Amino acid sequence: MHKLKLQKESFLGGFSKTINNVSVKEIIDHRITSLAIPLTSEKKCASEFKKIFKKLMPEIEKSLSISQGNVIFRLASDLLFLCENSNKKLSKATFDLLKRSFYSTDQSGGWCCLQVSGNNVLNMLERICPLDLAEERFKTLDVRRTSMEHLGVIIFKKSPKEFLLYSASSSSKSFLHAVETSCKNL
Amino acid sequence: MKKAKATNPICIRELRIMIIKHPLLGPRDSSEFVYKGDASLLDRPKWNGQKSEKKFYEYGYLRKNPAGSHRELWYHEQGDRSWLVVTRNTISHEIEKVELARDIARKKKAKAK
Numbered sequence: 214m215h216k217l218k219l220q221k222e223s224f225l226g227g228f229s230k231t232i233n234n235v236s237v238k239e240i241i242d243h244r245i246t247s248l249a250i251p252l253t254s255e256k257k258c259a260s261e262f263k264k265i266f267k268k269l270m271p272e273i274e275k276s277l278s279i280s281q282g283n284v285i286f287r288l289a290s291d292l293l294f295l296c297e298n299s300n301k302k303l304s305k306a307t308f309d310l311l312k313r314s315f316y317s318t319d320q321s322g323g324w325c326c327l328q329v330s331g332n333n334v335l336n337m338l339e340r341i342c343p344l345d346l347a348e349e350r351f352k353t354l355d356v357r358r359t360s361m362e363h364l365g366v367i368i369f370k371k372s373p374k375e376f377l378l379y380s381a382s383s384s385s386k387s388f389l390h391a392v393e394t395s396c397k398n399l
Numbered sequence: 400m401k402k403a404k405a406t407n408p409i410c411i412r413e414l415r416i417m418i419i420k421h422p423l424l425g426p427r428d429s430s431e432f433v434y435k436g437d438a439s440l441l442d443r444p445k446w447n448g449q450k451s452e453k454k455f456y457e458y459g460y461l462r463k464n465p466a467g468s469h470r471e472l473w474y475h476e477q478g479d480r481s482w483l484v485v486t487r488n489t490i491s492h493e494i495e496k497v498e499l500a501r502d503i504a505r506k507k508k509a510k511a512k
Contacts, residue, residue: 273423273479289479290423343428357424360431360477 224325224385232396234333237389240326240377242299248315250291261314265307276356276369279303286356286369294320294367324367325385327392330375333399338376340395342366348373362391419485420497424478431477437462438470438484441504466490472500 221241228239250258262270271277271287278284282298293315297303311317329337335346341361344351351357356369364387367379380388417429439462444454466489473483482500487493 289481292479343430345426358478359427365477 224382225327225389228327228389230393231331232393233337233399235329235331235337235396235399237392237396238328238330240328243321243326244297244299244302245320245324245379246295246297247318247320248285248293248295248311249317250293251316252291254314255291258314261310265310274355274357276354278354284369286367288356288358288367323382324379325382325388327378327380327389328371328375329378329392330372332374333396334374334376336399337392337395338368340398341391342368344368361388364388364391417492417494419473419483419494421475421478421481421483422497422499423481424475427475427478431475432473432483433476435472435474435482438472438500439463440472441484441500441507468495 223239223241225239227241228237230237259270262268266277266279266285268277268279270293271285273287273290276284276286280301280303282301283303284296286294286296288294295303295311338346342359343361344357344359351370353370353372356367358365358367360366361378361380364380364384366388369377369379371377378388378392418426419429419432420426440458442458444451444458446455448454468486469489470484470486473485475481475483484498484500484503485494486496488495
């Protein structure tokens with residue numbers, strides 16, 4: 214029997230380019246887990262969350278930085294996304310505690326992450342994003358689920374000029390094309 | 400020679416953008432939503448009730464389709480996946496009220512008890 218070694222491959226081959234002062238870079242090292250709150254267990258999940266992370270569960274469309282590079286997005290009243298840096302993942306014990314109260318599914322293979330940053334990033338995003346991206350409406354560390362060029366995207370504002378865009382991995386090339394085109398049209 | 404006036408081959412129609420004020424998330428573009436029909440679909444008749452056959456026919460096929468205020472279901476597919484009951488004026492597109500379908504269903508359930 215052949216000894217096969219599986220190798221991790223990124224969806225966009227580690228794409229990295231700067232176009233018209235907008236840096237577009239694929240983020241490879243991440244693990245995404247969806248945490249769904251079971252119906253009628255909202256209070257139990259909120260108290261478990263507080264016990265585990267010593268912080269309140271974030272409000273809808275807000276995020277919470279739980280450790281270096283690891284963030285939790287609250288996407289809906291009953292849904293959270295745990296985004297971890299592959300090198301600094303949560304301990305198995307913490308993860309098992311979360312699994313006790315939330316329904317969890319690994320979605321790392323389902324999402325492709327693009328980091329867009331630079332002085333022109335807002336001008337680029339306003340061409341494809343239907344959200345109001347003004348600082349007073351969309352603050353730093355806010356997160357939204359929306360559609361860009363008909364594709365479903367999660368947008369996270371890391372800093373005033375840096376965003377993470379999560380799109381479905383199956384259509385990641387189409388989404389990259391939309392982002393590149395928007396950069397070129399500036 | 401008199402030049403013919405060039406006609407614009409592209410007909411630019413007025414673009415209508417509809418903003419739905421989501422009760423939890425605030426104003427969002429209607430492109431994030433999917434229209435799912437008349438909100439009367441929330442009132443599913445009992446399968447074993449009186450005249451259930453007639454009621455199911457009406458539930459499945461008959462709509463009032465008013466010109467004016469209309470309660471309709473909208474699904475936030477490209478957002479938080481919530482179901483909304485939007486009261487919209489079908490003539491002016493003005494949105495009069497937006498509620499979570501979940502809240503309406505829960506109120507009805509509590510009332511029935």
